[in-house]
Amino acid sequence: QKEVEQNSGPLSVPEGAIASLNCTYSDRGSQSFFWYRQYSGKSPELIMFIYSNGDKEDGRFTAQLNKASQYVSLLIRDSQPSDSATYLCAVKGSTLGRLYFGRGTQLTVWP
Amino acid sequence: NAGVMQNPRHLVRRRGQEARLRCSPMKGHSHVYWYRQLPEEGLKFMVYLQKENIIDESGMPKERFSAEFPKEGPSILRIQQVVRGDSAAYFCASSQPGEIRNEQFFGPGTRLTVL
Numbered sequence: 001q002k003e004v005e006q007n008s009g010p011l012s013v014p015e016g017a018i019a020s021l022n023c024t025y026s027d028r029g030s031q032s033f034f035w036y037r038q039y040s041g042k043s044p045e046l047i048m049f050i051y052s053n054g055d056k057e058d059g060r061f062t063a064q065l066n067k068a069s070q071y072v073s074l075l076i077r078d079s080q081p082s083d084s085a086t087y088l089c090a091v092k093g094s095t096l097g098r099l100y101f102g103r104g105t106q107l108t109v110w111p
Numbered sequence: 112n113a114g115v116m117q118n119p120r121h122l123v124r125r126r127g128q129e130a131r132l133r134c135s136p137m138k139g140h141s142h143v144y145w146y147r148q149l150p151e152e153g154l155k156f157m158v159y160l161q162k163e164n165i166i167d168e169s170g171m172p173k174e175r176f177s178a179e180f181p182k183e184g185p186s187i188l189r190i191q192q193v194v195r196g197d198s199a200a201y202f203c204a205s206s207q208p209g210e211i212r213n214e215q216f217f218g219p220g221t222r223l224t225v226l
Binding site for chain 2: 043045
């Protein structure tokens with residue numbers, strides 16, 4: 001059973017702070033890692049993807065991947081109230097195309 | 112460039128009826144995936160299709176559920192004889208063909224309510 005675990009949350013941070021979201025996965029053969037943002041009642045929106053060990057930055061978002069530890073994280077700098085959403089970690093396994101999702105971490109950024 | 116399209120956005124069915132959910136992938140995408148999200152739960156994979164082929168249906172219940180992606184037209188997820196437990200949001204995602212790294216982009220979803 002391939003599992004993706006996220007810190008359960010909810011996570012609450014003040015505006016302007018750094019929000020840190022974490023995810024671990026069980027399948028060592030996993031090759032691709034994704035972070036989706038989902039607002040209440042809406043569909044998941046892809047915000048970051050990472051394939052190689054290390055950091056990947058895109059604007060206020062930084063994804064970090066450590067394959068040896070089977071760990072992927074998302075940092076949101078200068079958090080804004082509009083970042084308040086559920087963040088889903090998704091992992092693509094070593095075969096076929098399906099994504100395995102964590103249950104999500106609910107983030108609230110308060111002004 | 113239109114994104115992934117799904118219809119209907121909301122669907123209400125009575126127990127025992129059939130539900131048909133449609134998905135048109137993004138332009139240039141030939142891979143389609145269906146996921147289900149139950150209230151307060153994560154997204155669960157159901158089926159992965161390419162044109163005229165089911166690649167992986169390991170997440171789909173063996174009975175009452177079927178999916179297709181014909182040569183022409185949208186992908187269809189069909190649920191026969193719906194039960195209340197089928198009430199959920201059903202999302203379709205699409206990706207480009209080729210590498211395993213390809214990102215999946217989601218449609219707006221179909222919210223199915225079974226009365």
